[in-house]
Amino acid sequence: MDKNIDITQHVLVPKHTKLSQEEAEKILSNLNIISSQLPKILKTDAAIKHLNIEPGEIIEIERDSPTAGKTKFYRVVING
C-alpha cells in the first residue's frame, strides 16, 4: 500500500475537525456533561493523525446521515 494516500480524501471518511477550547466548552455545557461522557476516539486514529491532537481535546465529525442529511458527532480524544 502506498503510505502517501491521504485517507481524509476518501469518500467513506467523514470530515474530522478539532474544536477550539471555547467551542468544546460550549458543546459540553449544552449537553450538561463532562468530557468523559462523550464517545471516544483514539489519538492514533488514522482520520485525526494529521490534526496534531492532544488527549482530552474534542473532535467534531460531520457525517452524511440517511435521516437528517448532515449530522454532527463529537468525540473526545484518548490515549490508547
Add this chain to the structure above:
Amino acid sequence: MENIHKKVGSISFSLLSPQQIKKTAHVKVVTPELYDKEGYPVEGGLMDTRLGVIDPGLRCRTCAGKLKECPGHFGYIELGRPVLHISYVKAILIFLQTTCGECGRLLIEEEEIIKNKARIDKLIETGKDELIPKINKLIRTSAKATKKCPHCKAKITPIKFEKPSTFFEDTTRVTPIEILERFEKISDSDCMLIGVNPQFARPEWMVLTIFPIPPVTMRPSITLESGERAEDDLTHKLSDIVRINQRLFENINAGAPEIIVEDLWDLLQYHVTTFFNNEVAQVPPARHRSGQPLKTITERIKSKEGRFRHNLAGKRVNYAARTVISPDPKLELNEVGVPYAIAMELTVPERVTEWNLEWLKTFIKNGPKVYPGANYVLDGSKKKKISAETQEVILEELIPGHIVERHLMDGDVSIFNRQPSLHRMSIMCHKLKILPGKSFRLNPAVCNPYNADFDGDEMNLHIPQTEEARAEAEILMEVETQIMSPKHGLNIIGCIEDAVTGNYLLTDDNMVLSKEDAITLLLSIGVIDTEKLKKFKKNVTGKEVFSALLPDDLDFIYDKVIIENGQLKTGQIDPKTIGEGNGTLLRDIHRSYSETKCVDLFGKIFKLGIAFLMMRGFTITTSDADIPEDVRDKSKEITSNAIKSVNEIIDDYNSGRLKNFSGKTIEETLELMVMKKLNETRNSIGKMISKSVSLTNNAIIMSRAGKGNITNLAQTSVLVGQQALRGKRIERGYKNRTLSLFKEHDKSPESRGFVRHCYKNGLNPVEFFFHAMTGRDSLMDTALRTPKSGYLYRRLANALQDLKVEYDGTVRDASKTIVQFSYGEDKIDVSRSENGTIDVKKIIDEVTKKK
C-alpha cells in the same frame, strides 16, 4: 444518582487460612448429634444455638439475636488428618510440579528467578498488571520441565495426578500431610512467581486442617407435617464429616493399624469432597436414602436451578395466571377473555368506604366459591380467609378502611403478555371479560404484536394491585396506545384474514345489498347511529354500508381509494388501507382523530368485514384453478420459448462462445443468465394470469385481500417454476449430475430442478423429487435458523436495553454517556411520523383548512 453512600471499588477473592477459620468461628463442633431427647439442639453439635437460630422464639447464644435478626455464625472442627479441598486439586498439582520436594524452592535457576522478579515489578510499576499472568505461565512451564532441583541439586521425580484427589511420586503416594509439609516450605516470593499472591492465598491453605462449619441459617431444617424434622442436605453431609472425623481421632489415639486409619482418612476425604461438590467426576455422588443425590455447596450455586439464575436473576410474581390462548373476534381489541376458574382465584383489592360497603358485602356473602365473590379480607393488620365459618364474623366486622380482595370482574385492568417479550407491544394492558371455558380469549387482530397463534400458545395475565399500577397500565400500556409501531410509524394492529377479504368484497363497485341486509349487518356489529341508517334507500351499495362507519368529516386519498366527507367515493378497501403494518387509512384516522376513535372505528371495520363475509360466504373450488384456454396456450409457449433460449445459452457455453460477466467465472455467468431467464418466465405468466382471470375468482380475491399471492395461483394452474436450493439451481446428487437418468454435465433446465408442470395437473417423478428436495431444505432451514436468530436478537436487545432518549434528545446509556447526539440524527419519533418523515406542509394545510 444521589443516595450512593458507598461504591464498590473492587472485589478480591482469597483463601481462608486455618487461623482465620478459627478466628471467625464461635463454636468448636465435637459431636455429630443434632438434638437431645427433648428435641433441643445439643451443645457442640451441628445445630448448636451459638451457630445461629432457625426456630422462632429461640435466641442466638452468640449475638442474642432472634430469628431473622441473627445472621448466623460459623463454627469449626479440627480434622484428624488433613484433606485436600477438591476445588483446588489442579492448583495443588501445579505447586507440586513446579517446586522442589526437598527444599521447597521454585524449580528454575536463581538468575532466572531474579530476572523474572524484576520484570514483574516493572510491570506493576507501569500499571500493566494484565501481562503478569503470561509471565507466570512461562515460569510454570519451564519449572515443570526441570529434572534436577537447581538449588539443592535433588533429583525431581515427576508427580502423577490420579483423579479425583490422589497424587503419586513415581509409585509412592504423596499424602496430604506430605503435601502440607512441602507447601509450608515454599517461600512467599516463589509463590508470586508461580502466580499466587501469598497475602491472599498461601498454597498450604488449599489443604484443609481446620474445617469451617457454616451457620445453621444457611442450612435450615424443615418441620414436616407429621412433626418430624427434615435436615438440610448440608447438615447431613456435615454430620457425616464430623462422625468420620471423630472415628479417625479415636482410631489414631487408640493406635489402630495404619490401614484402618488410612481407610478412615480416605472416607473423610470423600465426605469433604462431596460436601463442596457432589458432582465431581469419578466420585460417586453422596445420596439420600431415597437415592437422589444431595445438593451440596457447588450445586447450590451453579447452573439454571442455582442461586444466580434461579434466585437472583429469576423473577417471580403473585397475582398472575397462565393458560392456552384461543381467538374470539367478538371481543373488543382491548379485551381479554378470562375463564371463571381464573377469575375466582385472582383478586383485586378493593378498599371499603361507606359508599361501597353494601356492594362489597355482596361479594363476601358469595364467598370464595360462588362467582362474583371474594377470597380474603384485610383489616389493617391481619389477612382473613373468607370461608363458611368466618363469613358472618367478617361481615359484621367490616368497616370502612378494610380491604376486600374480590374476584375479577368485567372491565378490570390487566396486563397481558406473551414470551419472548421482544418489544414493548409484547406486554399490553387489556380489560377483562369473564367467560366460560378454560382458555384466555383474545381478538385475533392483536396476534401480530404478540406474535401469537393458536397452535397451543400460552400467555400470561397479571392483575395490577394498586391504583397507581392500574393507572400506569391504562395510560402507558393500553392496546390503543400501542397501535402505531415505533419501528415504521404504521399500525401494527390491522385487519387480517376474513376481515380484509370481507371489506374488500363489500366495497366492490358492483356490490349492492338490500336495505334490510345492510341494516342487519350494521346493527349486528354495533352501529346504532340510526340517523345514518335512515338515509338508506331500497338498494344500498357496499360502499355506502362501509361509509356508515366513517366519521362525517373524514377526507382520505390513497391510490384509487377516495373518501370525501366520510363517504367512500371510489376504490376498494384492501390491505394497503386497513391491513397490518401498512394501513394508511387507519394511520390517518389515528392522527386526525384520537386513539380511542381509531380503535373504535377499527373494531367496527374488523367486525363489518367478518360479518359481511359470513353473510356472503367465501370458499375456493378446483375450478378457481382453471384458467382460460388462450392464457394456458400462451403460457406454454412462453415456457417453451424460455427453455429454448436457455438451451441456446447452454450451447453457447459448451461451444465456448459465452462471455463471462466481469468478476464472474463462465460457469457463474451461465447460472446467472439461466436463472434470470427462468425466473422471468414465472413472473410474466403470473402477470398474464392476474390480467386475464376474472375478478370473481376466489384465488384472485385472496391474492388481493387476504393471505395469498398471484404466484400461488400461477403455481397451481400453470407452472411451478425453478426449484432453488441455497439460491442456486439444484446441482447436488451424483457425480457431475443430479440424478442417474441424466448425462454428466447436463445443464438443461429439466436436469437442474425446473418444474414445468403445475400442481393441479401434477408433477413428473423427477420434478417431484426436486420439489421435495427444496421443500425439505426450507423446512430444515426454518427449524435451524429460528432459534439462532432469536438468540442473536436477545443478545442485542440485552446489550442495548439501558439506552434511553433523554429530554434533550440525546441517546444515553445508564451512566449518562452519550451514544447518539440526537435520536436517529433527526430527533423524529417514528411512531408519530409518516415513513420516518414529518410532512410539515401537510400539517399546515390541515390546520389552516380547519380555521
